[in-house]
Amino acid sequence: MLQEAPTSKASRARFITFEGGEGVGKSTQVKRLLQNLQRHDIEAVRTREPGGTPKAEAIRSFILQGRSESWGPGAEAVLFAAARLDHVNQLIAPNLRNGTWVLSDRFHDSTRAYQGLTGGVDDKLIAGLESLALDGHAPDLTIILDMDPEAAFKRVAERAIEDGLALTGDRFEKEELEWHKKLRDGFLSIARDNPDRCVVISAAQSEDTLEAAIWEAVTQRFPELLRGSQA
Ligand SMILES: Nc1ncnc2c1ncn2[C@@H]1O[C@H](COP(=O)(O)OP(=O)(O)OP(=O)(O)O)[C@@H](O)[C@H]1O
Numbered sequence: 001m002l003q004e005a006p007t008s009k010a011s012r013a014r015f016i017t018f019e020g021g022e023g024v025g026k027s028t029q030v031k032r033l034l035q036n037l038q039r040h041d042i043e044a045v046r047t048r049e050p051g052g053t054p055k056a057e058a059i060r061s062f063i064l065q066g067r068s069e070s071w072g073p074g075a076e077a078v079l080f081a082a083a084r085l086d087h088v089n090q091l092i093a094p095n096l097r098n099g100t101w102v103l104s105d106r107f108h109d110s111t112r113a114y115q116g117l118t119g120g121v122d123d124k125l126i127a128g129l130e131s132l133a134l135d136g137h138a139p140d141l142t143i144i145l146d147m148d149p150e151a152a153f154k155r156v157a158e159r160a161i162e163d164g165l166a167l168t169g170d171r172f173e174k175e176e177l178e179w180h181k182k183l184r185d186g187f188l189s190i191a192r193d194n195p196d197r198c199v200v201i202s203a204a205q206s207e208d209t210l211e212a213a214i215w216e217a218v219t220q221r222f223p224e225l226l227r228g229s230q231a
């Protein structure tokens with residue numbers, strides 16, 4: 001049976017995560033980056049957290065319905081880790097092994113920011129759960145979309161109105177503005193602490209301009225994309 005040649009380091013599949021507060025445009029830009037990669041003949045998939053696999057999606061709906069809220073941020077961090085472990089083992093790692101790039105709409109930095117930096121869960125617990133769930137699969141690049149949370153709220157509200165929904169949102173969207181400001185600072189401090197992995201991009205620009213800025217960051221980090229060495 002024909003064996004696939006191992007991919008060279010220059011052309012290996014990459015794992016890119018998108019992070020930031022609510023409504024900053026993560027989902028919009030993950031889709032656009034996927035299309036841009038595919039236009040360059042790169043095999044890529046997009047996924048999201050919490051979720052990405054059937055078991056992790058079950059945990060997602062449990063958490064986002066607010067059913068774990070009374071358990072506190074520590075137990076929620078454990079639930080996120082359980083979901084992430086399945087996501088990594090069943091979707092992220094197998095795709096990367098097959099040479100398929102993986103784009104995730106949120107990943108471990110969201111746990112650091114939500115449960116750790118704003119939820120007050122002990123650093124050691126966060127770090128221990130992270131190393132268990134990631135099993136060596138840290139992202140190669142993390143795009144942190146940054147903007148004023150009030151302006152991002154407006155986007156979420158407009159989206160809800162467009163969809164004919166009242167703005168009830170999930171429970172995170174009901175939290176106070178101050179809390180969201182703290183969350184924003186949390187993501188920025190993660191970026192400061194991980195300058196080799198994280199790129200902060202202002203999300204307060206049009207979808208097209210933001211898409212171009214993200215593509216520039218991605219190709220700067222992975223110049224093999226423009227050399228076509230993957231093809
Ligand atoms: N650059 C942009 N300028 C203006 N509106 C935008 C921009 N990007 C996205 N939007 C709109 O803002 C809303 C939120 O975008 P999106 O769902 O991509 O954000 P998100 O970060 O994934 O949000 P959430 O955290 O709720 O998942 C959508 O209605 C989207 O169409």
Ligand SMILES: [Mg+2]
Nearest residue numbers: 026027028105
């Ligand atoms: Mg989204």
